Amino acid sequence: MSRKEIRITGFGGQGVVLSGHIIGRAYSIDAGNEATMIQSFGPEARGSACSTTLVLSEGEVLYPYLQELDALVAMSGDGYEKYKDDLNDDGILVYEKDLVKPTLKEGQPAYGITSTRIAEEIGRVIVQNIVMLGFFAAVTDLVTKEQWENAIKDSVPAGTEELNLKAFRAGWDYFDEHYDGGKPAGQETASIPAEKAD
Amino acid sequence: MKTDPAGVLTGAHYLDGDFAAGEGAMAAGCRFVAGYPITPSTEVVERIARRFPMMGGTFIQMEDELASMAAVVGASWTGTKSMTVTSGPGFSLMMENIGLAAMMETPCVVVNVQRGGPSTGLPTMTGQADMMQARWGSHGDYELIAMSPKSPQETFDLMIDAFNISEIYRVPVLFMMDECVGHMTEKVIIPPAEEIEIVARKLTDKKPGEYWPYELNGGDIPEFARAGDGYHFHSTGLTHDYRGYPEMSAECQWDCVGHLVNKIHNNVDDIVRFEEEEIEGADVVVLTYGITSRVARLGIEMARDKGIKVGSIRLIVVWPFPEKRIRELAGKIKGFVVPEINLGQMVLEVERCAAGQAPAIGVPHPGGGVHDPNAIVEAIVGAAK
Amino acid sequence: MSAEAETQSAEAETQVEKREVQAEEHPVAPFIRMDRMPHIWCPTCGIGTVVKCYASALENLKLDLDKVAIVSGIGCTGRVAGYMNMDAFHTTHGRAVPFATGLKLGRPELNVTVFSGDGDLSGIGGNHFIHSARRHMDILVILVNNFIYAMTGGQNAPTTPLGANSSTMPFGNFEPPFNLPHLAASCGASYVARWTCLHIRRMTKAFEEGLERKGFRFIEIIAPCSTLYARRNRLGTGLNLLLFFVVFVEIQHGVDTREVGIAFQEKIICGKFVDDEEQTTFLENMNAHYERVLGDKYVSMPPEGGWIHE
16 A cells, blocks of 8 residues: 655745645545645644645555655745654655755755745745645646646635636646756656555 | 435535534534534534534534533524534533433534543643543433544544434434544545435424423333423423423432433444454454544554454444443453553453453553554554463 | 311311312413422522512413423522423523523524522523623523522522621621622623512513513512521511511612612612613624625524424
8 A cells, every 4th residue: 555645844824734735635536545634733833834744545544644754845944944854865855945945865856946936926925835736746746737736726715716726837837847857957756655554 | 314405515525524523513404503612623613603604503602611512402402403512621511511411311412522631731632531531421320422433534424423313312422533533634525415314303293281301101212392392391400200390219310310321221232333354263352443443453454464363343432332242252352452542441441341351451642642553563462462 | 076087177178178279270370380389499488479470471471482481500599490381491500591592592483581590690600691691692581689509508609798697608708799780781781670579560570571672681589588598697587588678679770780789788779770672682693794794695593493304
């Protein structure tokens, strides 16, 4: 049984939970698998570093919390610092280039995007998380582009679907433009390591 | 009968357990909810407060949990399906009127999204330490029904069952979630309304003047009359006779309280719900409920890899306890392993039912997280020796 | 006459008397569970008088008794629900108001009365009382104030006047008591009145008004408790207590409720203090608000309740 673990972190107001919700929805409902999302909840969730975790699996997710982190999406420096050590040596780092200055381990796949600036260019900085999501989607190839877009349409507030899809595609295209068909500069493959005992 | 479609949000949703509990209640026909905010349960009533105005339901935020539970008992006497939602500290306050609901034989549902205790404890983190309070929390002798879901989907499905069974036996049903399930978001499929079977409040056929609210007429459950239908009945928290009139005597106490206990005892086989897996030929049986059942399955698989024959039994209804089944199994196995997010509660019940035939080994956890599966493996290995 | 003959004669007399009693029904008997008589209250207790006045109010108004429900808490007055011949609930200590709230919201067409004592409603139930008044909950609250926890044996109440003796203040009460009409009025009650057990007609009229008004209506009835309050305080018998009311009651309609606090063996101000017929109720506010913000999407609970049936 495949098991993949993801953590998304950022600061309050960046839409960390919505991003997690869309990933979970896309993977479980749209792609027919299982996805368990746990919000990091409590006083810390009100402060600067906000976080949500997902466990993805083709069958029932038994252990709902993280065991070995396969992918970290960091939208803020604080969040990155707080959780970077949890990431597997071969785990993927996806980060906001202007806000996170990563210290990478040898051979670690890492993908940066200027998602905040791109969102500003689109006209609404609030969709920064969806730009990041589009980028993450392109990096990881978890489900099809159509499934991602369905999950977004079903998750965002009514009337904002087009704006969010535009943001998603901007993030997706950024990957194609900057990472040459899936390879980060000087680095190897991007797929989340699978085939671990659940 | 089929449920009222107004409360059913048919479709595939990505919902947390708290929202799923709210949706389950609305799908079950619940139309009155009184509650007081408390982490980690508040999202249940937030969901309901947002959706009730569109389906003829009334939500009221009361001044405390004492009032919430009292209002739920009052509302249920109008025939309107009623529920309240809380967590540990509020659950303690509700005990008074949970006893009233038991004594007045009032159908209702109480959701407890358990957190770590005692006192304020761990407001935002998980626990399963209210299990004995669910059984014994209010004073005096009584029986009620408690359930424990393992996922948001089961929370939705089981909530409908909770309302139905509460109607059938006229008891409060305690819906014992835990923070982990409450704040866990997963796929929840809500079926169309025409596929949701609910038990409507069964009203008496008798005419006013011929009706007594606690007359048994040979059955286990008295017939119900709604307030406002002209029956002019009396109901009390005092020990009462079939007329609902107070009677202070040991004889009446036998009849009244004996009935509260017997109506559940006599129907245990219809009420208990549990799931077994690979019990046949097992040396060790792991007994779980709620989120712990999922974590334990990891441990069980790891133990099987070591060649140990492990079966499992997952309680869905935790009270009444499946005493008969545990006793049966106890004669056939080397030991029970009972992981739970408390320092030993349901394990005592397993031990009692096993009655010395097989040991019951607890795997305690104080709350604030779930078990390390290795701790469960270790206990299984110990039990198999 | 032999002893046996005497007994027989006495029995015959009793039988005659019984027949006469059965033949001549008390005027409020239809409102009372006569099968539960005699009641448990002490001789000269004031609660029976309050019950009689409440029954008279129901009779005078010709209300549909099927739609009137009564809820009591615990204590001497807490037994009232048990004697009224309508849908009646004898609940837990202090929780009559929230129980009644559930009844009212579960079936909005019901006319719900809470009938309980000072300790029940303003002591253990005080928080429910003030919040129910604050939210203008549609219930009539009749509070019988005998200045003491009577059923449990004369302990100090939130209404015990300064200096009065109770079993838990054996050297006299030093805690200031509640001024209940002021408490109710300041929290938002739409109708506030106080009478004593002496004021049969005025009390009955107040109950009639209370039953017909909407929102949170509060009526305090000062009742004699000769068994405990009067005995502990050497105030004489029930008759002495009523005579005290004759001399010490002042009727002041519309007076500022800040002025109506009760001091030990001093004047008791009675009257109708608040009568705001314009005030909107919890249900009216809720329905109007949702209609305004949700429009056609709003579905209010039907008057006969939210129960789902074939």
